[in-house]
Amino acid sequence: MRSAPAPPPYNHTMSPTQSPPPIPDTLEPALRTRIPGPESRALAERLARVESRNVTALDPIPIFWERATGANLWDVDGNRFVDLTAAFGVANVGHAHPELIEALTMQAGSLLHGMGDVHPPRVKVELLERLATLYPRGDSDEPPRVRSVLSSSGSDAVETAIKTALLATGRAGLLAFEGAYHGLSLGALDCTWRDDFRAPFDARLPNATRFATFDDLDDVRRIAAESGESIGAVLVEPIQGRGGERVPTRGFLRGLREICDEAGWLLIADEIYTGFGRTGAIFACDHERVIPDLLCVGKGLASGMPISACIGLESVFEAWPRSQGEALHTQTFLGHPASCAAALASLEVSRREDLPARARKLGAEVLERLRAGLSSVTTVREVRGLGLMIGIECNRPKISLDASERLLERGYVLLPSGDGGRVLSLTPPLSIGRDAIMQACDAIVACLADAGGYESR
Template sequence: MSRILGQQAGRRHSRTVLRALAAREAPEVLDHASDFPVVLCKADGARVRDADGNRYIDLTSFFGVATVGHRHPAVFDALRVQSGRLLHAMGDVHPADVKARFLREIGRRLPADDYRAVLSLNGSDAVETALKFAAAATGKAGVIAFEGSYHGLSAGALEVTHLPAFRTPFASMLSGRGRFAPWPAADGADAAAVLDAVRSAARADGPFPVGAVIIEPIQGRGGIRVPPPGFLSDLATLCAAEGLILVFDEVYTGVGRTGAFLRCQAETVVPDAICLGKSLGGGVPVSGCWMRPRLADAVARAGVEAVHTSTFLGHPLGCAAGLGVLKALDHGHLLKKAALVEAAVRTHADRWREATGCVRDVRGAGGLMGVELQAPGGGPGGELAGRVVARALKTGVILLTEGPAGDVLAFTPPLSIPPRDLDQALALVGRALTEETAIP
């Protein structure tokens, strides 16, 4: 088997597995018929191998999850020890001891010490928790979110996810309790108008009075969009003045991704609720919503029953993996390494801009960076970005696009990626872009 990056070994095994999946899996799940997907077999750090033995560098952290690197030894060891002791507990009746250790360690890293958690498995679960507790605390089910937002796809989360592709098939079940304010321009030109829009929406009459605002401190799936400086703290001030619950959805930005443990800390905001997921378990599903007392105390047990819970709440493996992630972040000084990722992406993207004229914008923070493309001559860049992703995969780089038009190349590698690997992978992306733009 070749040690060289790229698809030298072909795609025979990947194709076989994809055919088997096509026969058994709902067609919506995966593009079984296209020749793009590879079947993943092994991943360590930022290096990945597929079913045919082809090798790749991962610039995605697999949906932003492997922030500390794939199969980080601290995560792996924590899982090994925990799975030798207790695989499953009864989170809301007889909990596992590791849950207390995990919550204590997370608690030490939050912007206030009175946050209380409800743990869960997916990012959407954490958003559901925030929305349910906000409604219970305020008696108001209306929520203001932002255009371009992505907060997950479960029934409640979908109400505040703006991206139309996800809403359209399920429009008949949406209640309309999510309202959407414009996302502010990066230069702050319309920030005051956006805040006015939030205030008016919060005060407007309607079937769902508004009790909460939910925001991604940097929009991820909406195209890696960063709000202007000061916008988030102005929003927090507005929410406090209007009596609105402020929820920061840090499922993508949290746990070190942008160079601070939480993005709200870089923005000096102390939200009423913080949703975490993705990186939290280093590859093991664990998420949670951390709420200040106004919210956390709003829901009481019904006698012996927890009323917002689930079978796997506080799962021992998730908690153990989460402790491993925190150790990996600290010992590897990974928060500091986010700045190196940002600098490398900016340096390479400047070269691509000069070489191709197809880079419209470079934005993001730390290990959450986006390069927006345009077609040669200035048209929409979605098709070009798709071709770059496909070509990069062939040469050994796993890359994805973000944004409703798919025109933003997203760079969210493990923060532990060796600088040489990062440089090599970015050079391969640059080559893919140059070659694709050279095609008449």
């Protein structure tokens, strides 16, 4: 019997055979039906019969996605939208970037799934090496020596960080911040601020987290003086994402680093939302030249494949014992080859196109356009952000929730964030076309100005 030839291994370090495709233009919205259209409505009815009722909110009925490329998506009724969310801040290089799809397809044809922590795939090593080069370097020219644990979701990365901090410090307590969102798995949930997420599961929570006021170093110092001994680490989003695009005062992160050093705490930066260029630097920590002890990443790492990591200083990761045949903390899909290949492709596109710089420049223009347009709209409290992570805080959640519905009807997909959803959040693909996002800004301004007029009547 002749054995089938093995497929050639896919080499991720190969340079592409053709010159890289340019960033695709973002097309303006093109709607064929009322929003949501009949197909979306029909799917909502079917979904309501099979999914747990807590998962997808069906009032108002959402649009059901069919396909997406770049910063555009099409729903099942053939309506074309502009995606101002990057689908939860994930599609950093745009949806279905051709190079990412090529890497994914090649990897899937060669090795789709492997044995991440037993007989590991080659591509896992390549990704870990690449991640090590990107770690925040502070004032140094070289990144520090780091180690990583790969996983699938953002919450997974936070769980790894929590366990690592416990091993490294011997203390179970953490300090997190009011407004924080670190995920919903039980360990991460204990560090997530919102009571609606926590309360139903309180009986299962260790309640081992103290919460300080975000952007208030005095409050952190007060807690350090009161109960510093029980705390092992500070877990912080350098910019709060789901908490409403809250950008702290410059110096906050550096101040936190200093307090951690004085108190003997580890600093864990949760850059699951802010990582890989979103805020105009590879990591938000880079803006203040801060080196965290541990760094959680996910979302934009692979621009659409589920993969996350907890990366951290080698000295901290030495708290873990050497594996004696079974890892103490692992997952079936750790180091999933297809996700690793997508991550490498996404990182390469981001490097070549310098997407962090693009986010910085375009983000500044978007902020300026929105601030100018909304300055006299009384229902808007603040427009803020860094890079392409921008929030428009309204006086009341109703204003922003209504606006996101009306904008969807005009072909723009946005998400509410913050307290009760009072912030309209913009986290588009970093590759979104300039004209498209400027048009989107004008649509947002028009929509909120209408709502403002209505409010004052």
